[in-house]
Amino acid sequence: MTRVTIHDLRAARYCLAGVRPWFRRHGLDWQSFLDGGIEAETLRATGDALVEPVILQAEARAAMMLEADDGR
Numbered sequence: 001m002t003r004v005t006i007h008d009l010r011a012a013r014y015c016l017a018g019v020r021p022w023f024r025r026h027g028l029d030w031q032s033f034l035d036g037g038i039e040a041e042t043l044r045a046t047g048d049a050l051v052e053p054v055i056l057q058a059e060a061r062a063a064m065m066l067e068a069d070d071g072r
Contacts, residue, residue, distance in 0.1 A: 001041065002039070002055065002058045002062055003037040003039060004037055004040055005058065008055075011061070012053045028042070040058060040059075043055060
């Protein structure tokens with residue numbers, strides 16, 4: 001499973017001031033997200049298409065990390 005972090009939001013160039021109320025509207029814990037991220041599927045379950053660019057960033061980050069690990 002892919003875990004989305006604050007770094008992915010920034011990479012997708014999302015405004016953090018707008019994301020915090022979005023989390024609240026969807027019943028998601030902003031501080032918990034900041035502390036450890038959130039599963040991509042939890043974001044997808046909101047049904048909001050705006051999550052897809054952020055998830056794509058998280059998936060790309062995860063793929064790069066795997067490639068780096070394979071190169072050891």
